[in-house]
Amino acid sequence: MDAFQYIGKSVVKVDGREKVSGAALFTEDIEFGSDLLYAEVVEGSHAHAMINSIDISEAMKVPEVLSIVTGKDFPYNFGLYMNDRYIFAQDRIRFFGEQIAVVIARTPQAAKKAAQLVRVNYTPLPKVLNPLDAIAAGAEIIHPDLGQYAHVPWFFPEAGTNIAHHRKIRKGEVDKGFEDADYILEDTYEVPRYSHCAIEYHAAVAKYDHSGRLTVWASSQSPNTQRNLFAKALAPLGIRHNDIRVIAPHVGGGFGSKAGVTMEIMAAAIAIKVQGHPVKIMWNREREFYNTYQRLGVVAKLKIGVKKDGTITALKHDLYWDAGAYVEYAANVVNAVGLSAIGPYNIRNVSIDSYCIYTNLPPGGPYRGFGYSEFLFGLESHITRIASHLGIDAVEMRKKNMIKEGDLTAYGAHMNPNGLSEAITKVAKEIQWNKKDRSSDPNLAVGKGFALFWKAPAMPPNASSSCFLKFNEDASINLLVSGVDIGQGFLTVMAQIAAEILTVPTSKIRTENPDTDRNPYEWQTVASHVTWGCGNAVRNAAIDARDQIFSLVSRSKFLPIEDLFLEDEKVKCKTQPSFELRLRDFIIQGIQMGDGTFRGGPIIGRGIFMPEFTSTNADPDTSQGGHPNVHYTVGAAAVTIQIDKQTGRMNILKVVEAVDVGKAINPDLIKGQIIGGLLQGISTVLYEEMKFDHRGKMLNPNFTDYKIPTALDIPDEIVPIIIEVNQPDGPFGARGMGEHPMIPVAPMIANAIEDALGIRIKSMPITAEKLCLEILKTNPKTPQ
Amino acid sequence: MKKISFILNGEKRFIHVEPNEILLDVLRDRMGTKSPKCGCDSGDCGACTVMLNSKTARSCMIFAIETDGQEIVTLEGISKSGLTPLQKIFLEQNVFQCGYCAPGMILSATELLGKNPHPSRYEVQEALAGNLCRCTGYTPIIDAVLELTKKQV
Numbered sequence: 001m002d003a004f005q006y007i008g009k010s011v012v013k014v015d016g017r018e019k020v021s022g023a024a025l026f027t028e029d030i031e032f033g034s035d036l037l038y039a040e041v042v043e044g045s046h047a048h049a050m051i052n053s054i055d056i057s058e059a060m061k062v063p064e065v066l067s068i069v070t071g072k073d074f075p076y077n078f079g080l081y082m083n084d085r086y087i088f089a090q091d092r093i094r095f096f097g098e099q100i101a102v103v104i105a106r107t108p109q110a111a112k113k114a115a116q117l118v119r120v121n122y123t124p125l126p127k128v129l130n131p132l133d134a135i136a137a138g139a140e141i142i143h144p145d146l147g148q149y150a151h152v153p154w155f156f157p158e159a160g161t162n163i164a165h166h167r168k169i170r171k172g173e174v175d176k177g178f179e180d181a182d183y184i185l186e187d188t189y190e191v192p193r194y195s196h197c198a199i200e201y202h203a204a205v206a207k208y209d210h211s212g213r214l215t216v217w218a219s220s221q222s223p224n225t226q227r228n229l230f231a232k233a234l235a236p237l238g239i240r241h242n243d244i245r246v247i248a249p250h251v252g253g254g255f256g257s258k259a260g261v262t263m264e265i266m267a268a269a270i271a272i273k274v275q276g277h278p279v280k281i282m283w284n285r286e287r288e289f290y291n292t293y294q295r296l297g298v299v300a301k302l303k304i305g306v307k308k309d310g311t312i313t314a315l316k317h318d319l320y321w322d323a324g325a326y327v328e329y330a331a332n333v334v335n336a337v338g339l340s341a342i343g344p345y346n347i348r349n350v351s352i353d354s355y356c357i358y359t360n361l362p363p364g365g366p367y368r369g370f371g372y373s374e375f376l377f378g379l380e381s382h383i384t385r386i387a388s389h390l391g392i393d394a395v396e397m398r399k400k401n402m403i404k405e406g407d408l409t410a411y412g413a414h415m416n417p418n419g420l421s422e423a424i425t426k427v428a429k430e431i432q433w434n435k436k437d438r439s440s441d442p443n444l445a446v447g448k449g450f451a452l453f454w455k456a457p458a459m460p461p462n463a464s465s466s467c468f469l470k471f472n473e474d475a476s477i478n479l480l481v482s483g484v485d486i487g488q489g490f491l492t493v494m495a496q497i498a499a500e501i502l503t504v505p506t507s508k509i510r511t512e513n514p515d516t517d518r519n520p521y522e523w524q525t526v527a528s529h530v531t532w533g534c535g536n537a538v539r540n541a542a543i544d545a546r547d548q549i550f551s552l553v554s555r556s557k558f559l560p561i562e563d564l565f566l567e568d569e570k571v572k573c574k575t576q577p578s579f580e581l582r583l584r585d586f587i588i589q590g591i592q593m594g595d596g597t598f599r600g601g602p603i604i605g606r607g608i609f610m611p612e613f614t615s616t617n618a619d620p621d622t623s624q625g626g627h628p629n630v631h632y633t634v635g636a637a638a639v640t641i642q643i644d645k646q647t648g649r650m651n652i653l654k655v656v657e658a659v660d661v662g663k664a665i666n667p668d669l670i671k672g673q674i675i676g677g678l679l680q681g682i683s684t685v686l687y688e689e690m691k692f693d694h695r696g697k698m699l700n701p702n703f704t705d706y707k708i709p710t711a712l713d714i715p716d717e718i719v720p721i722i723i724e725v726n727q728p729d730g731p732f733g734a735r736g737m738g739e740h741p742m743i744p745v746a747p748m749i750a751n752a753i754e755d756a757l758g759i760r761i762k763s764m765p766i767t768a769e770k771l772c773l774e775i776l777k778t779n780p781k782t783p784q
Numbered sequence: 785m786k787k788i789s790f791i792l793n794g795e796k797r798f799i800h801v802e803p804n805e806i807l808l809d810v811l812r813d814r815m816g817t818k819s820p821k822c823g824c825d826s827g828d829c830g831a832c833t834v835m836l837n838s839k840t841a842r843s844c845m846i847f848a849i850e851t852d853g854q855e856i857v858t859l860e861g862i863s864k865s866g867l868t869p870l871q872k873i874f875l876e877q878n879v880f881q882c883g884y885c886a887p888g889m890i891l892s893a894t895e896l897l898g899k900n901p902h903p904s905r906y907e908v909q910e911a912l913a914g915n916l917c918r919c920t921g922y923t924p925i926i927d928a929v930l931e932l933t934k935k936q937v
């Protein structure tokens with residue numbers, strides 16, 4: 001293969017120095033001067049209620065309060081895939097803590113004080129806190145207007161019910177598949193809600209100046225999508241796209257929570273009420289938990305039929321999602337899972353029903369893994385259970401049924417090239433799958449678990465990326481893109497792609513954080529697609545710049561264009577070894593001819609990318625016919641755990657994970673994603689648990705009561721394995737992998753627990769307490 | 785309002801503070817020192833870590849008025865004369881992702897190595913356990929600290 005200079009190298013992150021020196025500025029670090037105003041939210045105190053009246057008279061008396069904004073001021077709805085959200089509650093609130101009004105004041109203290117004095121009069125409504133209750137006969141309807149909301153054409157809301165979307169797959173003959181089976185396993189798995197817990201809060205500052213220009217600084221994964229949704233929601237006020245500028249400084253962690261639009265739209269809207277002043281709205285840790293997106297909960301009913309030899313004959317997967325009060329983004333999680341809930345298997349007869357169900361809990365939304373962690377918990381538990389029932393090795397069972405290049409997915413498209421088989425083999429070898437580890441201490445049990453995973457980006461078929469590449473006089477480069485570095489290393493990977501093509505070192509390339517006025521369009525930084533999508537745009541921009549360079553040199557130096565090539569920031573010629581021209585000598589200034597005139601001018605590369613082969617046109621009753629996903633990233637993972645039988649405490653002795661990344665553009669960054677993603681996944685199994693009371697109020701919205709792991713809570717050994725089966729349409733063969741490391745963790749641990757103790761846990765989380773109670777149930781004599 | 789003074793990153797600073805003003809807010813909003821971050825406001829995350837009289841402290845849990853006459857160092861102070869060997873190895877090994885935890889994490893690791901130049905793996909884990917990081921899984925940070933201590937015999 002080609003020897004690359006920058007691709008495949010663990011170059012130092014282009015934003016690394018800023019991050020380790022304390023220089024990096026996040027949204028809250030930017031100064032806005034003494035005219036800055038502060039906004040405080042008035043939150044609803046019911047999970048479901050009609051708002052009769054809002055009395056702001058006492059609150060307005062607080063000194064230094066400028067304005068109080070309520071739903072009346074902005075009677076507009078919005079949303080990413082379905083317009084079911086409001087900037088502020090209108091006539092009703094649908095989850096505990098929903099924003100009803102905002103107080104704007106000169107100081108945060110005045111704003112807080114006044115917010116407590118806003119009096120809201122409610123008529124409580126019956127609330128629905130669980131998806132199965134929400135679809136029971138006679139359930140309270142949370143969105144009576146569901147039938148009126150605009151939505152993307154691939155959603156199928158059922159007006160008059162709490163089902164906001166229903167994705168159906170029908171493939172082959174499912175009944176016959178089960179008739180042909182020698183063994184059928186049917187069970188229900190439950191996965192609760194989780195919180196992203198990025199350490200940086202959401203923050204937004206907006207200024208609507210006297211010329212009518214609206215600038216928003218936001219901690220965001222989606223600056224262009226924010227601008228688009230702000231413009232659409234505020235269009236009745238005469239605000240257009242080019243009036244709005246969204247600037248996204250460094251982001252202190254996202255994991256999906258800062259995708260789409262959440263609290264930022266309040267900043268954009270209220271700025272209009274205090275024209276001329278910047279106004280800041282900051283979330284706090286509590287609101288990070290209960291008023292941003294949460295990962296959806298799910299109840300999954302799974303039925304799989306197999307032949308005696310382990311061949312899967314049919315799968316039926318019914319998923320009931322607790323999608324929360326607003327599903328403008330969550331409905332696409334449900335959709336994505338509906339399309340992919342057969343997992344990385346080749347199954348002929350399939351029935352999937354994925355229901356997006358409104359509940360009176362905080363809005364569900366994108367979270368690293370986009371629903372795949374949730375359905376894989378059941379699916380990968382099921383596969384291991386079936387294998388042990390049949391007496392087949394769990395890894396062999398997976399190898400037998402795994403999907404291969406060219407096989408059909410559940411919706412009838414062909415599977416992309418992939419290294420799943422290699423991943424399985426390497427993981428099994430590294431974890432020593434064939435060797436049973438047992439503890440000599442009778443109080444300790446050791447077990448191993450295995451799981452596969454796959455995930456495709458979930459995007460509209462026209463999600464696109466673009467790039468401007470500008471040279472400077474010294475041949476250094478400013479790369480303008482609108483993807484966001486949320487820690488995954490996006491800025492660096494884009495620099496590496498441009499560096500490779502233009503032979504300019506990454507240390508001379510500055511990839512700029514997004515500013516919608518300056519940087520060209522990117523749909524959003526989600527779905528693990530920016531390495532692939534935006535990477536293609538950057539590659540195209542670099543090739544465009546290179547073409548311009550060669551054309552200029554060819555016409556001014558009279559050299560055949562096809563003989564020119566780049567090396568070490570110089571143009572060279574295959575047929576004239578003595579010729580070389582440094583980029584810095586002409587890249588801005590041009591090339592001088594014999595008569596004193598110049599040719600050329602600043603070289604500016606332009607690149608775009610849109611996956612032109614995708615389509616969501618399909619039969620709504622079967623989902624057959626379209627090509628909704630660009631490709632899948634696959635892999636395998638395994639774990640060895642040790643369980644203290646007296647306390648239920650689990651120790652992760654070793655975890656191995658292999659991901660087929662297509663091409664590892666920066667191996668350090670990929671290993672970082674694997675190690676970090678694994679711990680995030682482990683945390684959802686062992687530690688994290690949201691508690692809601694009977695009113696639908698979250699009881700533990702803080703890091704004292706909602707535990708995320710510390711440096712003491714990590715596996716003893718982690719082995720990341722990189723597999724590289726090129727993605728033909730990826731930049732240098734790369735495909736995305738940022739979300740994937742966390743998604744096989746839950747079933748892999750559940751499988752290891754069963755291996756160790758013979759106990760099958762079918763609901764998450766699996767805390768030490770829960771496991772200990774299960775151990776006591778099976779063996780009440782265990783010492784207490 | 786009370787006038788207090790402290791040494792911040794080597795420079796004597798004077799400021800009038802209310803008795804209930806939090807050190808983190810004073811550093812960020814009134815002193816222009818932005819590296820200490822807020823990640824919880826309740827002592828759980830360590831993003832607001834500063835060095836108070838050479839010991840790490842959570843600036844969200846301290847009233848500014850308590851620091852009268854004391855010495856405070858933030859990551860800006862550490863970086864003043866170029867990156868330290870610890871910052872350099874963190875940079876070279878790409879240990880941080882979003883970097884929001886980095887200011888606190890670097891101060892905690894710096895304190896550890898000052899007290900104990902050859903810590904065990906467990907001692908590094910313990911020293912960093914007060915700094916939450918949601919991105920990295922900690923292992924790359926711990927590995928880099930240990931590698932540095934091996935280099936510096």
Ligand code: FES
Nearest residue numbers: 825827829830844
């Ligand atoms: S902000 Fe001080 S410990 Fe979290």
Ligand code: FES
Nearest residue numbers: 881883885917919
């Ligand atoms: S690198 Fe993101 S929180 Fe530590």
